[in-house]
Every structure is written in structure tokens, then in C-alpha cells.
Amino acid sequence: MILLIGDGTDDSMITAARNYQLGADGRFALDHLPFTGAMTTHGLKVGSGPDYPIAYVSDSAPTASGWSTGKKTVDGRLSQGPSTAANIAGKDYETVLEIYKKQGKLTGNVSTAELTDATPAAAASHINARACQGPADMANCQSALKSAGGKGSIAEQLVDNKVDVLLGGGKNRFGQTLPAGGTVLDYATAAKGYRAVDDKAGLDAITSLDGGPVLGLFSAGNMTPMYNPLVAAAPPGTGGADQKCTNADRGNQPDLSTMTAKAIELLDNEKGFFLQAESAMVDKQEHASDICGAIGDLVELDKAVKVALDFQKENPDTLIVVTGDHAHSTQIVGDGNGGRQTATLQTADGDPMTVAYSTAASGSNHTGSQIRVAASGPQAANVTGTIDQTDLFKTLLGRRPSTLSTTPAKPSKPVVALVSDRSITAKRLRSSGLRVSTNVAGATSVRVSLTKSGKTLTSKTLNRTGRTVRLTVSKKISGTVKVVVVARGPGGTTIKTTTARVKR
Template sequence: MKRRELLKNGSLALGGLFLTPFTAKANIFKEEFDGKKAKNIIFMVSDGMSIGTLQMADMYSRRKLGRPSHWLSLYEQNLVQRGLMDMASASSVVTDSAAASSSWGGGHRVTNGSLNIGVNGEEYLPILQKFKKAGKKIGLVTTVPVTHATPAGFSVYSKSRNSQEEIASVYSGLGFEVIMGGGNKYFDAAQRKDKKDMYTVFRNKGYSVARNKAEMNAAPANKPLLATFDEDALPYSTDHLSSSFMKNNIPTLAEMTSKAIGQLKDDKNGFVMQVEAGKVDWAAHGNDISGLIYDQLAFDDAVKVAVDFAKKDGNTLVVITTDHGNANPGLIYGKKVDENFDRIQKFSQTNEWILQGISSGDSTAKIKERISQANAGIMISDDQAKEIQSYYAKAQMEDGVYNPRHLPFKLLSQIQQEYTSVGWISMDHSADYSEVAMFGPGSEKMKSFMKNTDMHTFLLKVAEVENKF
């Protein structure tokens, strides 16, 4: 075979076997990591990601950007170990995020709604506190409130995931080096029930406090950092991309991940960080296809940041997973399925933006125009617009916005299905086994199928931290 043909085919024949360059590279990575300790761990969670969400985001990336998603690219290049995880809670085969994160954080299955509190009231010390006691720096990064279920499940114990003001107070005593995401209202004295100014508490403990992207970027690496960029959760990525104000003031998940790594990476004992794309779950609850795909892709960008760092560092284990399925979206067969799916590339706003911008007095023409503006010229019928409008007579306002449970999210997704070919089985969590991938030292020890609570022991073991706390 001529050298030119060899290079063109991209393969090398050895004793009848064919090794692609990707396979060779993957083997080098795996050999390099074999037997090494995971000095650093970056644990990444796309909250509420069904397999259909992962697949559609990858398909979108291939068709729109001309490349696979970063997550699936790791599979294609054989750079990661891959498996499935049983995420059942102590109270149900369908978990919520609090019990799911607690199974990893505390190493025990707990009832839905609780954080590291056993069925008989036991308090399980969360894994980030164990790593902190072992001398590692700790980080939390999320697109929802930093006090929300997933980061809290790695960090604290509480009878209720809804005790977010209390969780903010507990955080102040943990000494974590990075806490970054949404949730200003749980730290702001004017909005807390006890009127306690948690920002002052953190500043008095030596923290930098950031409320926007510029302040985040300016935060010094030699001080711990608390950053909250919105009152509750951060905006959906779709809406973020369409707003200059949001782009200038609110960082993406990838930008937060990069900043957090910069804050943590130089410690001699290493670091452990959880990164969560929390609004993937929220979009699935709302059957919001634009919110779902763009936030999954934002998570995918953060995956690239983490893996790129891990490749250079050589001592970092990256875990990429989800805590449960949600709504199980997927493409439905039909003559226009390709055309319909590609239409989503032109969606400029989420369904949340559409529905929160409608009021009870709006005409059908105005409703139709708003949907057309957000959804690439889709023109719904007058009857469909009237059905949407009918919800607003009973919708209630809370903190200046409508309670989303009173708005026609399901109806709008059903209307959109004709134009997107995306179907949903529900608006809630499902009992799917969770996809899990690992890159870096310790990944070779991963089992192809595991129970959620096994993850707790696994992370401590690969980091060579004794489970004695």
C-alpha cells in the first residue's frame, strides 16, 4: 500500500488488525492514566438529561455546526469509559434531583426531597465535605441557584431540599473555594426571611463576591469566590444568546467552569468540583425544545473546557453524567422530520420567553406574532392562539412573572410538534438508567453498570482519600 493511500484511509495494518489514529490515541491516554491517582475530580451533571436529549443535541451539532457534540466526540474517539447507572431513590424507582445527588454525595439512597438524611434520620456526611477535610479545594458551579438540589446534595444534609436560605447559611461555614451560579435571593438580606446579609457573612470570611461576569473575571485567584448572577436560575441559553445585556453580564456555563478551574487548579492537594447544567431539567419539565437543546449544548461546551484541562493536566478525572431522565423527548418518524428538526436551528427564544410575554388582554394576532418571532416564522391557527390565550384568565403572578405551572407549556409543545417532529412522553422525571462517561485517572476502574451509591465510594477510592470522616 502506498503511503498516500495509507494516510488517506487513516488506518494502519498490524498483523491483520486495523488501528485508526483515534484508537491509537485513546490507548495512549488509557495507558497513561492506568494506576494513577485522581488528584483532581470534575463531576459534571446535565440534570434531567434523557438519552433523547443527548442524541438531539449531538444531531443538532452535526447538522448545524458540522461536528459532533463534544460528549459524543469522546465516544467516537474512544477516549472515555462508558456505562450506565441505576439512580433509584429510597422512596421510588423515579428519583428527584435531591435524592439523586445525595446518593453520590452521601453514599446512601435517601427519600425524594431530602438531602443526605437517611430514612431513619441518619445524617450522612457529603462527599465534598470529606474531600475538604482531606485538604482539597472545593468548587460548585451551576446554572440554577447554587443552593439547589444537585449542588446541595454534594455539600450538605437537610430534611428538605427547599430550605435554600438555610443551605446558603450552611455554605458560609464550609470553606468551599468556589460557589457560582444563580440564587441571589437566598443570600440577599432584603429577600431572606431572617433579613441576614449572607454576602457580608461571606466577605467577612475572606470571599470575593461577584454579581456579574466582569466581577467574576476580576476576582483574584488567591481568594475564595461566591458569585450569583441572577435572582433565581440563570437564563436559558437560547434567551441568553439573543440578549446583549445577558451576554455581557451573565457568564455561560463554560465560562464559569473555566474561571472555577483557574481558581482551584494550583493547590498542591488538588481540587474537586461539581458542574451542573440545571436548566436542562427545567426545559424538559416545560417540554421546551429550544431551551433543552441549547442548554444541553452549553453543558457540552463546559465538557470541552473540563476535558481540555484534564488532557493537559494529566491528573484530573472528569465524570460526565445525568441524575435522571426527564420527559424523554425524541424525534418522531415522518416525511418532514429532517426539515422540521432543522427548523429548531432558527428558533431564537424559548417557550418560557414566549409564554411569560403574553398577558390576558393580548389578541390572538399578537400571540401568533410572538410565537412566529421566536419560532422561525411558524404561524399557528387562530383557534390554537385562542386556546393558549384562555390559560391567562386564571394564571397567577408570582414575583412579577407567571407561575409556570399555570401556563400552557404542554399545549405549546404539542402545537410545535407539527413543525419540529419532537414528541415528549410527559413533563416529569423518568426512571431511565443514567448515562455516565469518565476521562482521566481512575476511569479504567469504572464498571459498565453501577448503583448510584457506588459512585461515592468510587470517587474517594480513585482520589485515594480514606472514607473515615
């Protein structure tokens, strides 16, 4: 199971990135996935419950918790239920990653943000506030402190959960000191057997999980986006009809597709694995009204989709799901058609495209539209139509078709259909006989008799499915006669009767 997330990646952002990188008629790998649907992403607001107010615009914490746990929760909260206030903990909900781990499968969690950021955190930690990323960030999560009997900060929980492959940014969070002394990173390596790496060369050198789980922390905070920023500004805006995005200097940081490929290589095993990989900076750069930063990391997400599809070709029992977590603010607008901040780029078509950000005078915020979800592989059709984020939970766990019982059904009594002539002359009964038709299921022997006043006049054995016979009686009789069919089978005996009148 490979889940690829573009944070803040909605159809508007996908279209802008596609126009820029491939042109209006281009298609990303994610556009080619065979099953595509729409997904609602709303969250809840804190309250007295159980009918919590809806948050029509939600953040990455409740949205990632939605697919991770199958349940809605409040803004800022990670894989834990709603409550009356942000600093009061709810009930912990088990995650997809934890369920797979319990089943003995390997697990991976990759992000280009800090590993303790909301999306990767929701996969393998439970805490009331997403800000409680390291042991020094616990002001709003007092009940989660280990000293208070809690599970600790997000960084501690990721390590305690022993996720087999953890790759991303956020070195500074893991460098924070624990109350008991030492950093989270020290704890991960000394107490949990993690092998730590901090650049692409270090990651390349790891070729199996035999030596223990892997913790790759490739930047102090979030990782560097693929493209240098182009930040929108109040109209007339920035950029221009010939403006192109430029590659950023990312130093020794691996990119998302490289981390995804390495995670798959390490996790691939006979029992299966679950990998969540997030292109996180699409969202972060949209928050900065940075169109180039967002485009570059969406293009990189698509490269990671290709990596997953290549693996699926060799391993067709792999389900790939590609989606976002919530909509964002990037809009493609007509020339001079408004927006509080705009930027213009030259697309792959050679034409100018203007994007606008309108949720704030500077910077930008999430929006509340449904977003795309696409999938390929076993059970991929479950993402089609309009689903909610929480519906993904069961799909990620691998919904299976119904199975039929292998216990043989208890045999039932034979079923007999019987029709006979209702009346006949005595003469005709002697010459050609009374016509009796039977149709029998579930019998091994069938016998039909003609009786009068309890005495058998004549009888015949039929084949086990019945047939049409004529019953003749040599004696001169008249009055009512009874046709009796006795069908015996493994489920019991069925007797069916009709009557006929014999006229003089």
C-alpha cells in the same frame, strides 16, 4: 477531580441535542470520553424502614445525594438518610466535597440554577427538604434551624462549609434575612471572608483565592438558558420544519463553560481539588417542555466538558466524570407519532426532528430510565458496565489499585522434593550407587546421606537447589537403608527421608 452534571440529561436528550446542533452523525466531546457506562438513579420513599419503598422516578435531591454520599435517600432530601416523613430529619451523611475539604484540597461548586437548588446543595449541605433554600424558606425544616441546634438553611450551610468557589444563580436566597439580622450574603462576606461578585466582569477580575473564597451570584433566581425557549404544545405542536433555536440575551451572566474555566483556574493547586459543575437548566427547560432551552444548555455542558479536557491534557492526573442525575421526558418521535405536546426543529442535517413530551398535558416531568455516565482519567474505567449512582461516590474519591505490603515476608522453611531408587543390588550399590534426586527451594545448604540403623554410610553436599547424585557404599551391606536430606535455610531446617532395599 472534575464532576460535570447535566440535570435531567439522559441519552434521549443527548441525542436530540446532538441531532439539532451537530447532525445525526455528529459527536459531542462527552461522546468521545474513553469510558462510558449506564447508571441507575432510583431513590427511596419515606416510610417506617429499614426496607423503604423504591422511588422508580426520583428527583435531583436523592440522586445528587447518591453520588455525594454513596447512599440512597428519599425524594426531596439532601445528603441525609431516609425517615418516616418528609419533614422529619434523617441522619446526616458526609459528602465527597466535605471529604476532599478535610483532606486539605480546594473545593468548587458551580451551577446555572440557584446555588441552593438540589444538585449544588447536595454537595455541601444536609437537610430534610430541598425547599429549605434560604432562612425564609424553613417551614418544613424546623429541626434544621440554627436556633433549634441545626445547621441552618442550604444557603447558610454552603457558606458555613466554606466551599472555596461558589458560582451560580440564586442571589435572592442569599439576600434573605437571618434571624440574628443581616442577610446570608452579609454573613458570607463579614463572617466567612467571601468575596462576592455578581456579573461576568466581576468574576473575570478575580484571579486567585489568595484574597479569600469567592461567592458569585449572577442572577436573582436560576440563570438564563443559552437559547430562547421553543415550548411544545398539543399536536399539531409548535415550531416547524425550518425552525431554529435563537440565542438568548443573557445580560452580564457568565455561561457555564466560563464559570467552569474560572473555577478550575482558581482551584488548581499542588494538593488537588474537587469541582462539581452543573448545567442545571436542561432539566428546568424540559419541565417547561422547552426543547430549545434544554438543547442550548446541553450544548453548553459539552463546552464545559471541553474546558475540563483541555485542563486534563496539561494535568493528566485529573479524573473527569460527566453524567446526569435522572432521566427526563424529552422523546424523539416519528412525524405525527403521538405525544401530548410536540415541537419540531430543523436539525444541523437540514431535516425536521420532532420531539414529544407525554408525562403531562402541559409542562413535563422526570422519568425513571438509567442514564449515561462517562469518564476520562485515572480510574475512569470504574464507570463502565451498569453501575448505580451511589457507586460513583468511591470513584469520585479516587479509587486506587490494591497495594502490596512493603514489610518483607517472614522466611519459610526450605521445601524439599526427594525421589530415590526403591531397590538396588548390593553389587550395584558398590559400583554405580543409589540414585537420589532432590529439588530444594529456600535453602542455603543441602546435604544428603545414606544411613542404616542410625549409622551414616556415606553423605554428599549438594548445591542449594538440590540435584541428582549417586551414593556409593564400599562395604557389603543388605536390607533397608534410609536416604536422609537435610536442607538448612534462613527459615529453619527441613529433613526429608525415603527408604530403599539393598538386595544380596
